[in-house]
Amino acid sequence: MTQTILEKIKAYKLEEVAADKRTTPLSEVEALAANASPVRPFAEALFDASKENYGLIAEIKKASPSKGLIREDFHPAELAKAYAEGGATCLSVLTDTPSFQGAKQFLIDARAACDLPVLRKDFMYDTYQVAEARSMGADCILIIMASVSDTQASELEDAAMHYGMDALIETHNAEELERALALKSRMIGINNRNLNTFETTLDTTRTLSKHVPGERMMVCESGLNSPEDLADMARYGARSFLIGESLMRQEDVASATRHLLANPLRAGGM
Numbered sequence: 001m002t003q004t005i006l007e008k009i010k011a012y013k014l015e016e017v018a019a020d021k022r023t024t025p026l027s028e029v030e031a032l033a034a035n036a037s038p039v040r041p042f043a044e045a046l047f048d049a050s051k052e053n054y055g056l057i058a059e060i061k062k063a064s065p066s067k068g069l070i071r072e073d074f075h076p077a078e079l080a081k082a083y084a085e086g087g088a089t090c091l092s093v094l095t096d097t098p099s100f101q102g103a104k105q106f107l108i109d110a111r112a113a114c115d116l117p118v119l120r121k122d123f124m125y126d127t128y129q130v131a132e133a134r135s136m137g138a139d140c141i142l143i144i145m146a147s148v149s150d151t152q153a154s155e156l157e158d159a160a161m162h163y164g165m166d167a168l169i170e171t172h173n174a175e176e177l178e179r180a181l182a183l184k185s186r187m188i189g190i191n192n193r194n195l196n197t198f199e200t201t202l203d204t205t206r207t208l209s210k211h212v213p214g215e216r217m218m219v220c221e222s223g224l225n226s227p228e229d230l231a232d233m234a235r236y237g238a239r240s241f242l243i244g245e246s247l248m249r250q251e252d253v254a255s256a257t258r259h260l261l262a263n264p265l266r267a268g269g270m
């Protein structure tokens, strides 16, 4: 049987975590996590920003399995500063190496360069990875419903809460969304990209948004390219966005971020 991209990632990630546990035992990671820089409120920052205009989680992403190398001139600290200057609310930093050419050090460098709360973007299966995320300084983790059981999801969420971190619960279809809503987290991601096939369409948000209850905060993820895309998604109730590639492809990341956040809905008085 051929594996999907997500299944392949899961297989190597479980091996990676097992190896990490051998080199750095959990007790050591927990001690580092306990001494890490204080948590920056992630969900709260996003919620506040989305009341004013849009909340933006800007992603530091060097490469992806579907696109290959996205950005040559890649310096996480510089990019973090540019995103902050351009008005991003939070950062997301890919720490997966085999598929995204990310690194744990990228998160550490990006967070040290700005005041924004930071999401560790990786494939999480084990609470060891949550402790590790906090030890790097991460303020939020990602839980991908397509890749974890309900039990795993709530264990990961509990571990995040234990450290005072937030969790972004990522969904891609109605079944995953229903499972996500059984968790405690307020932030519900709708990923427009199917992680098994890497097909991307904003129709995912158009379809699923109506099933996100008002008390949750919807985060529209992937495939967003322009202020018009954001305005379009805003019509479906999205006020917060997770954006990587379209910003990473711009030479001047700060002004590209500013341009993206210029809100035609408000500016046009609609």
Ligand SMILES: O=P(O)(O)OC[C@@H](O)[C@@H](O)c1c[nH]c2ccccc12
Binding pocket: 059, 061, 121, 122, 144, 170, 191, 221, 222, 223, 224, 242, 243, 244, 245, 246
């Ligand atoms: O680069 P884009 O199309 O703007 O997408 C960003 C982000 O949503 C995407 O990187 C992502 C969403 N969920 C993920 C899970 C794992 C890895 C990556 C992702």
